[in-house]
Amino acid sequence: MSYMFTVSPDFSPDHLSGWYIFNTWLQRQTEQAIHLEILNDFTSLHSAIQKDQIDLIYANPYDAAMLVREKGFLPVAKPAGESDEAIIAVADSSDVNIVEDLKPGIRVAYTDDPDVRLMGMIMLEPADLDSDNITPVLTDSYPVVAKHLLKNEADVGIFLAEAFDDLSNLIKNQLKVLVRSQISVIHHALMIGPKFQHQREAMTELLTSMHHDEKGSSILKSLGFSAWEIVDDEETEFMIDLMDTLAT
Amino acid sequence: MIHDMQPDDIVGDFKEVYLQLYNSIKRRILYTDIETPYPDGKLIVSTTDLDGNITHVNKSFVEMSGYTEEELIGAPHSILRHPDMPPAAFKDLWDTVQKGEKWQGFVKNLRKDGGFYWVKATVIPNIRKGAVVGYTSVRRKPSRKKVEECIKLYPTLF
Incomplete structure (x- = not known):
């Protein structure tokens, strides 16, 4: 079985090759078949989410509400010390x-x-x-x-x-x-869908130690950040509530 | 815990009034005419439990309120209640969020030093596993035009 991974279309074009290298690394480390599908815009992304085609996503905070509350996604990790401003x-x-x-x-x-x-x-x-x-x-x-x-x-x-x-x-x-803006608590996160959640704990462990070796560190650099850090369920729920207050 | 305001904490000339807060708390309020402008680009965020006691505040909340985080955690949210705010506004807030809905309004908040700041506030219930476990309040910079409208409207609501 192959799992589909995608990246929110708002990533910087400079990091495109980085995401492909990251996906190769992730497949080797988890010994799972993961296919990276880059979608060009948010309309295509939302359509794929609605069709339950996505199993792993580097998600925009705006989409986190739908992913968690309607599609049963859970957070795996987020870029350490980074926030969307x-x-x-x-x-x-x-x-x-x-x-x-x-x-x-x-x-x-x-x-x-x-x-x-x-x-x-x-x-x-x-x-x-x-x-x-x-x-x-x-x-x-x-x-x-x-x-x-x-x-x-x-x-x-x-x-x-x-x-x-x-x-x-x-x-x-x-x-x-x-x-x-100086909001600090709105951030992208890697989120995992229901079919792939048996790998969540192992993946969090792999990602949060990724920056310790040279190869992992260099891949992270190509993604534009220095390390992954744990993000717990309540932290994600809090961010979703906060986004909800801003939506009107 | 919530305490009466103390003259030593107040900056500038102040007026005194006693406010009846929730849970039969009566608080001595000392307040001035000094406004602190809302900082650009920031959000003031707090969460409370179901009874309105503060469980989390962000850095902007601490800075704008003038209290320390230790003074705020566990205190009722009405620690920010300014005497110029009509009780009807807070009744509407609680009636709305207790129905599970989002409330939005313009609020004049009281600082520890007796001064005030205007915010556009949004309050939503925090729903976890189908149950309301508390409330999140997020304040942002209000439009001055809306604030001027509230300055005229609120005295008519007492």
Whole structure:
């Protein structure tokens, strides 16, 4: 029997090969047949989840609620010391200096990354902005969000903080950060589905010691973090409750 | 535990009032006109047990309330209750979450130093294995326009 593994489509393209190498390592260590299927967008991902095709997923916090509460997934591990944060930025030439300067009707550029969009829209609320009074500019990636700001095709952009920090200095110097979230408890996690849960404990043990050897450490580096750490069920439930409070 | 507020803790000129809280607790409140602005990008998070006693607070909660974590854990959430908040708002909150639903509203919270801060609060029941085991409250930065509306509305609700 082969298990299907996927990665939330919001991962950085720089880490694509890293996930394939990680999957090979995981198969060897667990002696299980695991097939990595990269899905291009959230619509394809949600469709695969609904069809119960996924057994293991590096999940976006926004999807965690559905995975845990509707599909019986459990957390295995999360990247140590990492959290998802969002940034609101404008072009450096913009007259806007604080979020409260933004007016209804403005063009907001963002990607289809659901947790970042949620955090970003919350940071626009102090200006009385919501999905009903902004003009959305949906883009494929964070560099494109930046491009829209620089070409004056959008007034404000919502970025994953990590993706913003990864932009070139040339681009960043032409942007102005209005606010950076400091939420700390929203994070991606590796989650395991019902058919594969007999491997959960063994997998948690393998992953949390992965950074101890050179090979494991180098694979982790290619994923963009330094170690996996344990995430317990209640911590995940707490994050889901928190996401739930932000959803309106 | 919840204690009467002490003049030594208060910063600035203050007024005094006694508030009737839940569980027949009467608390001496000392409060000032000093507002602490809500910090950009942060969420204030807490959880309580079914009786409204605090079981968890995050760093932003501690910073904005002015209390230490040790003072907050085990204290009733009404330790933040400001005398300008109409009791009807909290009745609505409890009626809503006890039905298992989400409550949202704008709240003026009281600090240990007698000052205040406005928040947009969302409270949800924590459901574990089908049973409500407590409540999570998450506050975010409110719009000033909404706060101004509440400043006019709330005195009419007493």
